[in-house]
Amino acid sequence: MKRIPVQTNKAPAAIGPYSQAIATDSLLFTSGAIPIDPQTGAIPAGSIEDHAHLVFRNLGAIAEAAGTRLDRAVKVTVFLTDITHFGRVNAVYAQYFTEPYPARSAFQVAALPLGAAIEVEAIIAL
Template sequence: MTRRSVHTDKAPAAVGPYSQAIATDSLLFTSGVIPIDPLTGTIPEADIEVHAHQVFRNLRAIVEAAGTDLSRALKVTVFLTNMADFQRVNVVYAEYFQEPFPARSAFQVAGLPLNAPIEVEAVIAL
């Protein structure tokens, strides 16, 4: 099995000792993506829809840098600091993923890096 790191400047750099994603022969595993604006390096003050759009744009940039796209997503995991945001995130999610939708889990967590309200990771077919 080959293994390579994936990086793009169109998404925020890792905020720790990890890769934006790792590609194997057939699968891409993304790290958790938070709503950092890659142009400013910050998480803007905004509502959950704005944050969710930023997360999915960042995720899409990483996936495309690996040579694939979100239509090939197999599994998506969504972490929220407030489960009350779940339905609002679903509306945004549906703009980035189409049927057949990937398998998905969603969890409420006590906290996320940089106090982000949402983080998303995915497994994508190459």
């Protein structure tokens, strides 16, 4: 099986020793994406909705760099530092995916890198 790293400057660069995503013969595995503005390299001020939109736009840019689209996701994992944000994030999520919706898990976690409130990773069909 081939493992091809995917990199785009339309999404934030990795903040550690990992790839933005790895493509195999048929699937794209993204790393967790937090709401970093790819132009500034920082998490901008804003609501959980603003941050969720930024995360999904960044994941979409990575998917496009691999020759696919975010709405071809087969599995999505959402990490939140406050599970009470789930409904608000879910409303944003519904703007990026259509039926049949990908399988999904959502978890509350104690903390995320750079103090982010949300992190999302996806497995996307190529």
